[in-house]
Amino acid sequence: MASPTDGFTAQPIPAQAGIGLRSEHYREVIATRPAVGFFEIHSENFFGLGGAPHQYLENIRADYPLSFHGVGMSLGSVDPLSEQHSQRLKQLVDYYQPDLISEHLSWSSFNGQYFNDLLPVPYTPEALTHIVDRVQQIQDTLQRQILVENVSSYLQYTHSTIPEWEFVSQVAQQSGCGILLDVNNIYVNATNHDFDPRAFLGGVSAQLVKEIHLAGHSVNEFEDGSILIDTHDQLVCDEVWSLYRDAVRRLGPKPTLIEWDTNLPELAVLLDEANTAQTILEASHARVA
């Protein structure tokens, strides 16, 4: 990575479909320059200081706007925010000038030990105040607005008092951040925790939502019941597409990302999924026009 002084200039992400950039696809993306609205990376995959990842990303950034999606900030943890982590993210943000920067509404560390997972926070006033403060700290460090994403969860705390959608909205309203609405995570949680996913959609304000995520999930069966797991290893299912159509209708067209992490298919499969999202977005643009 060259010095931050010769970084990129800001490039806005249009309300179009984009895909997650994974190392297996670097070469093909560079060779074929697919027609997508943007690429999203996992910020931590570029925390290394140089070498292949940055050479590829610089090349791709020259032609596309970027979104940075963080996995490891541990927003909801009671541990102090990692200064090292925030500072490295800031360097990358200053250099690559991503249009969107997001983190998860979850925690992943305690007492310095990291679980490298998106663990659920209780939806309580205490957690809300804590997370609002943390989001503000990060925004102060980066001197940028961030987005927070609703995560999939496999349990609910009995002492949660605030509906998830209201919690997410409150974090955004009180901290000044935006919302990255993961429609698959809404569907997964609605199924796992037995609520109406449309209630979630109805509970967030259109102005706060700056990006939408779509992904595939898996069903795990147990003798005492089944649960949906957010695996990002398959196609977006019909129910999630339907929920996405409703989301776009209600919130208007938003930059939409196809996320795929495990059992990564050919780039063409991701582009097909992005195409489906793009068609829905364009239909909505047409309605608006």
Added chain:
Amino acid sequence: MTNTKTLVSTAVSSLMLLGIAGTTLPANAADMEKCFGVAKAGKNDCQTSNSSCAGTSTKDGQKDAWLFVPKGTCEKLVGGTTKAGA
């Protein structure tokens, strides 16, 4: 004992010649050491997803006794196993 000063002087002078005409020194037999390329793709990408194995067992299945013995290609390594590591 070889004169270190002379060796160093010759070597650094040769080095400075490199810049001039893109000079390269001829390889000798000792240059033929092995070079191994690695197709590393940085595959341990950070993920935001959960493993599909996340919920598949009630215990994590690490306690089976058969796992305690290495059973890979190490069986093809012979001799000198008791030698101390570096």
Added chain:
Amino acid sequence: MPGLRELQRAFSSSLRSEDASQTAAWVSANGLNGDRRIQIYRNNLVVTLTDALRSVYPVVERLVGDGFFRFAAHEFIHQYPSRHGNLHLFGHEFARFLSEFAAAKGHAYLPDVARLEWAQHEVYHAADHAPLEPQSLTVIGPDRYESLCFALHPARRLLHSSYPIMRIWEVNQAGFEGNQAVDLSAPGDRVLVLRIDREVKIHTLAPAEYQFLVTISNGKPLGQAVAAALEQDRDFDLTRCLVKHVQSSTLVDFSLA
């Protein structure tokens, strides 16, 4: 009702142990019970960190096989927990762990293979650096040459094993065809792990050349590095060695001692 800190303390310990009763009591049990739900997170942790190790240590995995690797990873994860939100930093103590791991005792070469793989991982992600411009040395008077200190490129690692780790590494690459047998009593390897363009490569080094580079990398001046190399090999060819490592950008900066 637990506060956020109390909840995270209990949840963390439920992830580390088999006992999730404390956390389960705060989890609603419609359908699946609380223990089952926490088990999902516990398994996910093990799978995520095992996969991270697998991607850094494919040769160790091939050597010991999938089952033993998962067993070793499981023990490692609990002894050396992840300390960073960035997964790329996880697993550097795996070599040390393997050297202390009773079940791997009969395989004393494993820690060195792990060190080699971690070096490759680090080199892949390390910073870039401009090559040394030989002309820049003209500011140094010839009488100061012995005091020249060179810096190694950030994407370089030196390793010495008393085992033939290159042969072990080579026969365990995907697509290797031929005899996989390795004679562990063969001479040990000295290697330089480096990045050329985007690719990570491993060069084997002669003992004197290795000694030279190790001395340089310890910040010692050229005079001392030459003396150390000559102790290994009276015919050590400094000119060839210096030119080679400047040309291949292993030596990238200089200063005076």
